[in-house]
Amino acid sequence: MEFTIKELTLNDLHPNLLQHFSRHQEVKRCWRMEGDKWVLKDVVFDEEWDENLKKEIVENDLANCLKAGGFVWGVFGKNNGLVAFASLSSEVFGSQNQYLQLVQLHVSSEYRGKGIGKALFNASADKAKMLGAKKLYISAHSSEETCAFYKNLGCADAQEINKKLAKLEPYDRQMEFVI
DSSP states (O other): OOEEEEEEOGGGOOTTTTTTOOOEEEEEEEEEEETTEEEEEEEEEEEEOOHHHHHHIIIIIIHHHHHTTOEEEEEEETTTEEEEEEEEOOOOBSTTSOEEEEEEEEEOGGGTTSSHHHHHHHHHHHHHHHTTOSEEEEEEOOBHHHHHHHHHTTOEEOSSOOHHHHHHSTTSEEEEEEO
16 A cells, blocks of 8 residues: 655644544553563553544644644545644753654554654654754553654664653653663
């Protein structure tokens, strides 16, 4: 199947953009910090986005990212509409202003394992590098699969923790990627 990555604008963000997007994940195990080390624990739940949440992500998260000067990419299948997306914040942070945050990276469940997530990640890293960042910062879902995805791309635990992001999602694993 052929896919096209497109940098999106506010004009591309319509309420039904994610209508056919499946954010389904059956989580069996998650990473949890115990003392000073990460431990894989049995944490079982299904994650699924409903239509209201999909609209909220488009109308709030993605739109606000673009309005603040950030970037959003969409991956489109030949006849299937949007199958993946990513967003990159424009807000630099860190002790040496070294980080830009990869805010979101999601691939519709039926399209995972085809290299789409890696392509979006690389597009985000390339843009961050072009903007002068030295590292991508990822507040990653702590599921075994999500952390493995980022580790396979070369991400590691963040050397500096963004306390604001860690407080928003206390179970997320704070990671970074050196560009």
